[in-house]
Amino acid sequence: MDDENVLEPSVLKAWLAHVQRPRTVRMLMLTIAHLEGIDTANLKAWYDVSDDELELWFDDLEQYSLPVVIARYEGVDFAELATASGLTRQTIADWFAGLEGEPIEEAADIIARYSARQARPLLSTRESRVHYLDYQAIRDQGWAIDDDDLFEKASDAALSPEDYGRVLVEAGQTILEAVEQRGMTWPYACRGGACANCAVIVLEGDIAMPGQTVLTDHQVRVVNARLTCVGVPVTDTVKLIKNVQRLDAFEDLRLPSPMTEFST
Numbered sequence: 001m002d003d004e005n006v007l008e009p010s011v012l013k014a015w016l017a018h019v020q021r022p023r024t025v026r027m028l029m030l031t032i033a034h035l036e037g038i039d040t041a042n043l044k045a046w047y048d049v050s051d052d053e054l055e056l057w058f059d060d061l062e063q064y065s066l067p068v069v070i071a072r073y074e075g076v077d078f079a080e081l082a083t084a085s086g087l088t089r090q091t092i093a094d095w096f097a098g099l100e101g102e103p104i105e106e107a108a109d110i111i112a113r114y115s116a117r118q119a120r121p122l123l124s125t126r127e128s129r130v131h132y133l134d135y136q137a138i139r140d141q142g143w144a145i146d147d148d149d150l151f152e153k154a155s156d157a158a159l160s161p162e163d164y165g166r167v168l169v170e171a172g173q174t175i176l177e178a179v180e181q182r183g184m185t186w187p188y189a190c191r192g193g194a195c196a197n198c199a200v201i202v203l204e205g206d207i208a209m210p211g212q213t214v215l216t217d218h219q220v221r222v223v224n225a226r227l228t229c230v231g232v233p234v235t236d237t238v239k240l241i242k243n244v245q246r247l248d249a250f251e252d253l254r255l256p257s258p259m260t261e262f263s264t
């Protein structure tokens with residue numbers, strides 16, 4: 001077990017009071033016994049586990065943080081969440097790993113809601129700083145979306161707050177709600193995940209999109225597009241390009257918009 005994943009019996013005992021499934025209880029108790037020096041043969045006999053089950057459990061604890069392992073044993077379906085949110089499984093795992101910083105009772109409650117499929121994927125539990133840069137401003141400056149130092153160049157240029165800036169998105173807010181709350185102009189049309197007018201391209205961090213049905217797998221996974229009217233940040237920081245709906249990748253999904261279209 002590496003230094004990052006050192007387990008404390010007190011932490012395992014605290015989780016024991018909040019997990020739901022007998023199998024999770026058994027594995028936590030077994031781990032506490034292991035930390036107290038009980039050998040493998042006795043662990044298997046006392047807790048009625050096979051070699052494979054024991055090996056898999058300790059491998060998981062080596063590889064992942066405790067909330068991720070517990071979430072799996074409690075029945076959270078990472079693949080289902082990835083499909084529903086348009087995020088990668090790694091982002092889902094990173095999000096559950098972030099529960100390590102939360103009080104155990106609250107983290108266990110969140111896991112229980114995901115296990116019971118009562119939470120939207122992914123429920124945002126913390127605020128996020130979203131840095132945005134407008135696609136038209138990139139074109140006007142002669143830059144390209146894949147420039148390495150795009151946001152550094154933008155911070156040095158005299159861009160308007162509509163073109164470049166940062167907005168704090170509160171827990172549970174969509175990005176569109178956050179920018180509108182601050183009186184900003186932001187492209188949109190349907191407001192329900194059914195067009196591409198509010199699309200952005202994510203360069204750093206990630207955004208979950210519960211309920212989006214229109215973006216293709218290619219647009220989500222290769223272009224890294226997200227819809228901000230339903231999009232909830234799941235990382236502490238997000239960097240994105242807004243106003244990308246005029247790109248060819250979104251041509252078929254644009255709707256007539258109440259917002260002013262930019263010129264090409």
Ligand code: FES
Nearest residue numbers: 189191193195229
């Ligand atoms: S405004 Fe239509 S998907 Fe967001």
